[in-house]
Amino acid sequence: MNTRFNTSTFLFGNKRQINHIDAEIILGIKSSDPAISEFYVKRLFYIELKALLTTIQYSLYKGTIEYDELVNELYIHLSRNNWDALDSYRGDNKARLSTWLSRVAWRFFMNSYRKSARMTSDEGSTLDCVKSAEILSDVDIRMDIEKVMKMMPNRRYAEVLKLNLYYGYSAEDIAVILDTTVSNVYNIKHRAVMQFISIYGQRDDV
Amino acid sequence: MTNKFEDIDNDMLSLFLEDMLPATKQMSITNSLKTYKDLWLLANMYNSCEVIRKKK
Numbered sequence: 001m002n003t004r005f006n007t008s009t010f011l012f013g014n015k016r017q018i019n020h021i022d023a024e025i026i027l028g029i030k031s032s033d034p035a036i037s038e039f040y041v042k043r044l045f046y047i048e049l050k051a052l053l054t055t056i057q058y059s060l061y062k063g064t065i066e067y068d069e070l071v072n073e074l075y076i077h078l079s080r081n082n083w084d085a086l087d088s089y090r091g092d093n094k095a096r097l098s099t100w101l102s103r104v105a106w107r108f109f110m111n112s113y114r115k116s117a118r119m120t121s122d123e124g125s126t127l128d129c130v131k132s133a134e135i136l137s138d139v140d141i142r143m144d145i146e147k148v149m150k151m152m153p154n155r156r157y158a159e160v161l162k163l164n165l166y167y168g169y170s171a172e173d174i175a176v177i178l179d180t181t182v183s184n185v186y187n188i189k190h191r192a193v194m195q196f197i198s199i200y201g202q203r204d205d206v
Numbered sequence: 207m208t209n210k211f212e213d214i215d216n217d218m219l220s221l222f223l224e225d226m227l228p229a230t231k232q233m234s235i236t237n238s239l240k241t242y243k244d245l246w247l248l249a250n251m252y253n254s255c256e257v258i259r260k261k262k
Contacts, residue, residue: 051257059250088216095220102254103219106247141246148249165242186237193236196245201253 018091025097026086045071048098049105056109070109077108113137142166148200157192164189211235211244223255 018026025048028040045053053070057063061070078085089100114137149158156178163169163177171185178185214235221227222235239245 048258051261052254055250055254055257090217092217093221093224093226095217095224095226098258099223099255100216100220102223102251102258103216106251106254110243110247138243141242145242145246161245165239165245186233189239190233190236193239193245193248197249197252200249201256 017094018089019094019096022089022091022097026083026089029086030083041075045075049074049101052098052102052105056105060109060113073112074105074108078104145196148196148203151199151203152192152195154192154195157188157195160185160188161192161196210240211238211248214238219251223252 025040025044028036029044031037031040053067053074057065057067057070085104089097091097091100149161152158160174160178163174164171169177171182171189174185175182180188218227218231219235222232227235235248239248
């Protein structure tokens with residue numbers, strides 16, 4: 001089956017700069033030919049997004065949900081109205097479809113995770129259940145973050161992140177606490193986040 | 207500067223994840239993080255993209 005498209009013949013609009021591989025995937029998925037559409041759907045979910053969905057499967061759901069279930073959920077979300085969601089992807093400055101979908105998928109599954117936690121609690125019909133389910137996911141995230149923070153070589157970076165993101169101190173308050181300027185706090189926070197992200201990706205248990 | 211992580215638009219965040227955003231705009235994203243959840247979400251998105259990039 002020849003499923004390849006000459007993407008240069010398709011117009012994505014003046015403001016869209018979509019990579020030809022991503023354009024081929026989008027056009028293939030939206031194809032009116034079911035065989036072609038299925039081919040590109042499988043390519044998107046089982047090749048292009050394999051690493052992303054596997055990370056979500058084990059990082060967010062701790063492996064308690066099957067890969068195919070994640071695919072099914074995201075497929076339903078993205079395929080509404082003939083894949084209208086993909087029209088939001090513009091490919092500005094050569095950003096790839098998989099990068100854009102990484103954000104979409106993480107947000108989608110985070111919201112879905114929160115909703116399912118709430119629903120499970122509602123079935124228990126006590127306020128305590130609702131609270132414990134919501135606290136559970138917050139605790140998971142806090143433990144995950146603090147584990148990485150302990151690995152950060154710059155303790156000042158970890159301290160700023162904790163003061164700002166956990167205790168909710170403003171940059172102005174932190175500047176007073178650390179006896180520095182507000183703009184320096186913003187600089188430290190930026191470097192701290194970048195260091196955190198880097199270490200987060202190097203953990204052995206990821 | 208954007209106030210909330212949720213308000214960062216798709217294009218800006220995509221460029222951040224691809225390491226293609228100017229430093230000042232990168233700062234506007236990192237400084238928009240208000241909670242541990244925001245940081246956790248960004249770290250996961252960023253590292254998912256890293257894994258995808260390495261596999262390509």
